[in-house]
Amino acid sequence: MIEVTDLTKRYGDAVAVQGVSFRCEPGTVTGFLGPNGAGKSTTMRMICGLTPPTSGSATVLGVPYRRIPNPGRHVGVLLDASAQHSGRTGRETLELTARTLGVDAARAAQMLQRVGLPPAAARRRVGGYSLGMRQRLGIAQALLGDPRVLILDEPANGLDPEGIHWMRTMLRDFADRGGTVLLSSHLLREVEAVADRFVVIAGGRIVAQGGRELLTASAATFVRALNSAELETALAEAGLSARHCGDGAFTVAADAEAVGRAAAKAGVVLLELRPAGGGALEELYLSLTAAPQEEPR
Numbered sequence: 001m002i003e004v005t006d007l008t009k010r011y012g013d014a015v016a017v018q019g020v021s022f023r024c025e026p027g028t029v030t031g032f033l034g035p036n037g038a039g040k041s042t043t044m045r046m047i048c049g050l051t052p053p054t055s056g057s058a059t060v061l062g063v064p065y066r067r068i069p070n071p072g073r074h075v076g077v078l079l080d081a082s083a084q085h086s087g088r089t090g091r092e093t094l095e096l097t098a099r100t101l102g103v104d105a106a107r108a109a110q111m112l113q114r115v116g117l118p119p120a121a122a123r124r125r126v127g128g129y130s131l132g133m134r135q136r137l138g139i140a141q142a143l144l145g146d147p148r149v150l151i152l153d154e155p156a157n158g159l160d161p162e163g164i165h166w167m168r169t170m171l172r173d174f175a176d177r178g179g180t181v182l183l184s185s186h187l188l189r190e191v192e193a194v195a196d197r198f199v200v201i202a203g204g205r206i207v208a209q210g211g212r213e214l215l216t217a218s219a220a221t222f223v224r225a226l227n228s229a230e231l232e233t234a235l236a237e238a239g240l241s242a243r244h245c246g247d248g249a250f251t252v253a254a255d256a257e258a259v260g261r262a263a264a265k266a267g268v269v270l271l272e273l274r275p276a277g278g279g280a281l282e283e284l285y286l287s288l289t290a291a292p293q294e295e296p297r
């Protein structure tokens with residue numbers, strides 16, 4: 001279980017993370033989604049006690065991460081696959097971690113095999129590894145202590161399609177056996193195949209969270225008018241939240257009837273009015289990644 005309560009991180013005047021709260025339950029994979037610079041890494045670093053929060057708190061398995069004795073035996077963490085010592089071989093890296101964790105060194109070899117780093121690759125220095133190989137090594141390291149919780153920051157970066165498939169299967173299996181997974185990504189496609197829950201962050205704030213219903217349910221409506229300024233005013237007057245999607249059109253977070261009524265009330269001539277298509281999460285995510293990010297207030 002991971003519990004994040006009202007976490008905020010400021011760097012001087014800049015707000016990296018603002019009032020972030022969510023929970024990750026045992027038996028689930030939570031996809032932590034957000035465009036570049038959204039605040040995912042900062043949040044994960046705060047959860048793992050690497051960055052002190054300005055305010056708010058985070059617990060893992062009921063206590064702050066730093067209070068967990070020998071944390072690697074309980075929580076597997078991969079925050080930066082490039083941070084490994086480049087002069088050591090993959091095998092040396094894992095054997096050293098095994099020693100630190102008090103895990104049988106034989107498990108290091110098993111894990112390397114499990115993540116797809118066969119003996120020949122494990123004998124090479126990490127400095128010569130591709131990003132995908134480093135990610136695999138980082139995942140092996142995270143799994144080495146047989147933890148109940150996994151916290152992985154963009155683990156799919158650099159993995160080939162087979163690697164991504166392998167990782168999804170591994171995470172699903174981990175959660176199905178009662179583990180808790182928090183997995184970040186800037187790509188919806190990467191997490192939608194495996195996540196049970198989604199937490200979406202943008203500009204340091206949580207903008208959506210929920211289960212897989214977010215992938216399908218959509219009350220959004222696509223609307224285009226002869227005069228887009230008039231339509232924008234009409235939608236605002238009706239209290240409907242809309243975003244431009246080019247060519248004078250808008251996607252509105254409301255059903256077609258509400259949008260049609262708002263336009264009719266203001267005498268706005270519509271050229272198109274239809275369900276926006278795609279799931280609510282996809283719509284939202286597209287709007288977040290297409291538009292320049294709003295500064296957190």
Ligand SMILES: Nc1ncnc2c1ncn2[C@@H]1O[C@H](COP(=O)(O)OP(=O)(O)OP(=O)(O)O)[C@@H](O)[C@H]1O
Binds near residue numbers: 014034035038040041
């Ligand atoms: N040490 C720091 N000092 C100042 N600003 C920082 C620091 N670390 C992060 N930030 C800022 O905080 C914001 C959030 O960054 P963060 O790395 O958490 O985002 P992210 O969602 O992980 O992005 P990415 O996918 O690009 O890694 C960014 O604007 C970033 O520039």
